[in-house]
Amino acid sequence: MSVIETHDLTKTFDTFKAVDGLTIEVKEGEIYGFLGPNGSGKTTVIKMLCGLLIPSGGKASVLGFDTVKDGEAIRQNVGYMSQKFSLYEDLTVFENMHFYGSIYGLIPDVLEKRIDFLLEKLNLVLYKERLAGNLSGGWKQRLAFACAIIHEPKVLFLDEPTAGIDPVARRELWDIFFEYAANGITFFVTTHYMDEAERCGSLGYIYRGKLIANGTLLELRNHPSVKVDGYIRMEINATPIAKALEILKKCDFMQEATIFGRGVHVLCQREVKKEQIVALLEKSGVVCEEIREIESSLEDVFVALTKKENEQ
Numbered sequence: 148m149s150v151i152e153t154h155d156l157t158k159t160f161d162t163f164k165a166v167d168g169l170t171i172e173v174k175e176g177e178i179y180g181f182l183g184p185n186g187s188g189k190t191t192v193i194k195m196l197c198g199l200l201i202p203s204g205g206k207a208s209v210l211g212f213d214t215v216k217d218g219e220a221i222r223q224n225v226g227y228m229s230q231k232f233s234l235y236e237d238l239t240v241f242e243n244m245h246f247y248g249s250i251y252g253l254i255p256d257v258l259e260k261r262i263d264f265l266l267e268k269l270n271l272v273l274y275k276e277r278l279a280g281n282l283s284g285g286w287k288q289r290l291a292f293a294c295a296i297i298h299e300p301k302v303l304f305l306d307e308p309t310a311g312i313d314p315v316a317r318r319e320l321w322d323i324f325f326e327y328a329a330n331g332i333t334f335f336v337t338t339h340y341m342d343e344a345e346r347c348g349s350l351g352y353i354y355r356g357k358l359i360a361n362g363t364l365l366e367l368r369n370h371p372s373v374k375v376d377g378y379i380r381m382e383i384n385a386t387p388i389a390k391a392l393e394i395l396k397k398c399d400f401m402q403e404a405t406i407f408g409r410g411v412h413v414l415c416q417r418e419v420k421k422e423q424i425v426a427l428l429e430k431s432g433v434v435c436e437e438i439r440e441i442e443s444s445l446e447d448v449f450v451a452l453t454k455k456e457n458e459q
């Protein structure tokens with residue numbers, strides 16, 4: 148069942164098109180990763196889906212509710228954790244949760260039970276009386292998540308929920324998302340972290356307001372702009388790496404070259420022999436340790452898609 152549907156959704160600010168004809172569908176219990184560079188329109192889409200911003204064109208529905216006509220029903224049934232989620236720093240963890248629960252009109256009995264449940268579930272019990280302002284980044288995000296789900300929404304919109312927190316805290320938060328998704332909660336998440344994006348069931352990539360790719364990770368890897376006919380993606384481990392990059396970038400048979408970890412990722416003409424590459428590098432004093440064919444990383448996917456779009 149589709150939980151989120153948009154058709155030709157558009158938002159214009161004066162003459163600037165921030166979102167341009169977006170058509171997507173997100174299924175129940177799915178974690179949909181919505182990706183794109185800064186300013187590409189992600190937050191604007193989320194605000195329209197939460198009924199907080201009126202579209203300039205097209206339409207959208209969440210849980211069958213029209214985002215314009217049924218704004219109140221949407222707000223009762225969705226949770227939204229915005230980039231600048233407003234926790235009250237001078238209120239305790241408990242008081243923040245209590246405040247957000249009250250906004251949703253939860254009766255005291257129900258609210259107390261929900262708070263106890265979430266404190267336990269999100270391991271926040273120890274911090275119950277701590278001021279939100281004194282929590283570390285990871286715990287603040289946990290609290291923000293608790294506040295976003297206090298009314299038990301069926302759909303969650305999370306706008307960069309893990310920005311600026313450490314890898315362990317990020318992973319823990321994602322484990323919690325997976326647990327909720329397994330229970331049928333649908334997630335619409337934006338992130339700039341590629342490892343997080345790879346965990347999503349499906350992905351959309353928006354660039355300058357336009358959706359330029361949509362599908363599973365595998366489908367994106369097989370996108371014609373990424374898997375280019377006649378080319379293969381390779382990792383070349385060589386020393387010194389900066390010199391290797393300089394040479395490979397200038398090379399006629401490479402379409403792309405970029406440093407990735409300890410190697411250079413390249414998109415190279417299929418017929419080129421590994422020995423040719425080794426010889427080319429060695430001629431300039433670069434020692435080649437290993438050359439192997441690789442799958443495109445998600446970063447490769449987005450670099451390729453962005454480049455293609457810019458060319459057009």
Ligand SMILES: Nc1ncnc2c1ncn2[C@@H]1O[C@H](COP(=O)(O)OP(=O)(O)OP(=O)(O)O)[C@@H](O)[C@H]1O
Nearest residue numbers: 160163165183184185186187188189190191192230
């Ligand atoms: N209220 C507004 N008035 C005018 N322009 C706006 C308004 N809100 C957003 N924009 C513009 O619309 C574009 C998309 O903004 P949006 O915040 O949706 O991008 P984003 O993809 O969420 O970016 P980021 O990754 O940095 O959060 C930007 O160029 C932004 O400046």
